[in-house]
Amino acid sequence: MSTTVEKIKQIEEEMAKTQKNKATSFHLGQLKAKLAKLKRELLTPTSSGGGGGVGFDVARTGVASVGFIGFPSVGKSTLMSRLTGQHSEAAAYEFTTLTTVPGQVVYNGAKIQILDLPGIIEGAKDGKGRGRQVIAVAKTCHLIFIVLDVNKPLTDKRVIESELEGFGIRINKSPPNITFRKKDKGGINITSTQQLNHIDNDEIKAVLGEYRIANADVAIRCDATIDDLIDIIEAKSRSYIPVIYALNKIDQISIEELDLLYRIPNAVPISSEHGWNIDELLEVMWDKLNLRRIYTKPKGKMPDYDQPVVLRSTACTVEDFCGQIHKSILEQFKQAIVYGKSVKHQPQRVGLSHELGDEDISEYSRLQCRRYRPVLISPCV
Numbered sequence: 453m454s455t456t457v458e459k460i461k462q463i464e465e466e467m468a469k470t471q472k473n474k475a476t477s478f479h480l481g482q483l484k485a486k487l488a489k490l491k492r493e494l495l496t497p498t499s500s501g502g503g504g505g506v507g508f509d510v511a512r513t514g515v516a517s518v519g520f521i522g523f524p525s526v527g528k529s530t531l532m533s534r535l536t537g538q539h540s541e542a543a544a545y546e547f548t549t550l551t552t553v554p555g556q557v558v559y560n561g562a563k564i565q566i567l568d569l570p571g572i573i574e575g576a577k578d579g580k581g582r583g584r585q586v587i588a589v590a591k592t593c594h595l596i597f598i599v600l601d602v603n604k605p606l607t608d609k610r611v612i613e614s615e616l617e618g619f620g621i622r623i624n625k626s627p628p629n630i631t632f633r634k635k636d637k638g639g640i641n642i643t644s645t646q647q648l649n650h651i652d653n654d655e656i657k658a659v660l661g662e663y664r665i666a667n668a669d670v671a672i673r674c675d676a677t678i679d680d681l682i683d684i685i686e687a688k689s690r691s692y693i694p695v696i697y698a699l700n701k702i703d704q705i706s707i708e709e710l711d712l713l714y715r716i717p718n719a720v721p722i723s724s725e726h727g728w729n730i731d732e733l734l735e736v737m738w739d740k741l742n743l744r745r746i747y748t749k750p751k752g753k754m755p756d757y758d759q760p761v762v763l764r765s766t767a768c769t770v771e772d773f774c775g776q777i778h779k780s781i782l783e784q785f786k787q788a789i790v791y792g793k794s795v796k797h798q799p800q801r802v803g804l805s806h807e808l809g810d811e812d813i814s815e816y817s818r819l820q821c822r823r824y825r826p827v828l829i830s831p832c833v
C-alpha cells in the first residue's frame with residue numbers, strides 16, 4: 453500500500469505526462485480532484501501521516517495575529533525582536549527557533565500578536581521536518597509575513613508560496629466567484645455569466661463525479677479554472693490569507709538591486725538587523741490587516757482618541773463593538789449614536805447590525821482611510 457504522499461506523487465507525475473486537450477480534459481479534471489482529496493487527507497490530523505498544529509499553537513491575544521514563514525536563518529527572529537521588543541533567539545545556524553514564540557506590537561492603538569515560527573524547508577507540506585505544524589499555525593493567522601533573504605535566489609519565494617498553497621492557504625486572493633449548491637435530484641446544472649477559457653462542462657462534471665456529486669447547481673461568475681472549482685468544493689480546508697513579503701538583509705545589497713526589489717508586489721525590503729524600513733513594514737501590515745478603529749464618546753464628553761476599540765473588517769457591527777467593551781451593554785442596548793462615514797446623518801442612530809466604518813470607508817484611498825478618525829459611538833441607553 454503506497455502512502456498518501458506517494459499517491460500524490462503518482463498523480464502529479466501522471467498529470468505532467470498528460471497533454472491538455474479536449475480529449476483529456478475529463479481525465480485531467482478527475483486527476484485534479486483526486487489530488488485535492490489526497491492533499492486534504494494528508495493535512496487532516498487523524499489520517500495516517502497527517503499532522504495538525506498540535507503542540508505549536510499558542511494562546512491568541514490581541515485583535516489579529518501575524519505569523520512569520522520562511523526558510524531557516526532568513527532573519528525571522530531578528531525581525532521579531534525588532535518589531536516587538538520580545539526577545540527571540542537569533543543566530544547564524546539553521547533552526548535556531550524550535551517552537552512558536554509569541555510577541556506583541558501595538559500599532560494605531562491596536563494590539564497585534566506576532567508569532568515567530570521555526571524555519572521550514574522545501575517539502576514541509578508533505579511532512580518534511582516539522583513544517584506541517586508550522587504552516588498549520590500560519591494558516592490560523594490573519595496575515596503572514598513571508599520572510600526572504602535577499603542574498604538567496606528569488607525562486608525561494610515561489611517555493612515557499614507553493615508550500616503554503618499545498619496546505620490550502622490561498623495567498624492575497626479572495627475566494628473564486630463560484631456558488632456551488634448540492635441538491636437531492638435534478639442532475640448537474642452549470643451556469644456561467646461569462647465565457648470560460650480554462651474549463652469546460654466535461655471537466656466540471658469529472659471533478660464533481662470524483663467527489664460523487666450527482667446533483668448540484670454550479671453558478672460561475674469568473675473566468676474560473678479547475679483549481680478554483682476545487683477550492684470552492686473544498687472550501688472548509690481553504691484559508692484566504694493576505695501575505696507581505698519581508699525582503700530581509702538589504703544591508704547586504706546595492707542600491708541598484710534594491711530598486712529591483714521594489715517592483716515585487718506586496719514586498720517590503722527591510723533590514724531587521726539595522727532596523728531599516730521597519731516603519732514601512734508596519735504601515736503595510738496595518739493596511740493589509742484592514743482593521744477598524746472605533747472611538748468611544750461618553751455622553752456630553754469629548755471622544756477618546758487614545759484607546760480605540762479595534763475591530764476586524766469581518767466583524768465590525770455595532771454588536772461586535774459592544775461585545776468588545778462589555779457584554780452587559782448588549783443587555784441594555786437600544787440604539788447606538790454614530791458619527792462618521794458609515795452613516796448618512798451626523799450623528800445617526802443605528803441598530804446592532806449596523807456595520808461600523810464598512811464599505812463607505814473602503815471607498816476612500818488608503819491614506820484617507822488611515823487618517824480617518826471620526827467614527828464615534830456612544831451606546832444610547
Ligand SMILES: Nc1nc2c(ncn2[C@@H]2O[C@H](COP(=O)(O)OP(=O)(O)OP(=O)(O)O)[C@@H](O)[C@H]2O)c(=O)[nH]1
Pocket residue numbers: 522523524525526527528529530531541542543544545546547548549550569570571572700701702703704722723724725726
Ligand atoms: N546582514 C544581516 N543579517 C541579518 C539580518 N537579519 C538577521 N540577520 C542574521 O541572520 C542570521 C539568522 O537570523 P535569525 O533571526 O536567527 O533567523 P531565523 O529566520 O529566525 O532562523 P531560524 O530560527 O533558524 O529559522 C543571524 O546571524 C542574524 O544576525 C539583516 O537584516 N541583515
Ligand SMILES: [K+]
Pocket residue numbers: 524525526542543544545546547548549
Ligand atoms: K537562525
Ligand SMILES: [Mg+2]
Pocket residue numbers: 528529530541542548549568569570571
Ligand atoms: Mg528564528
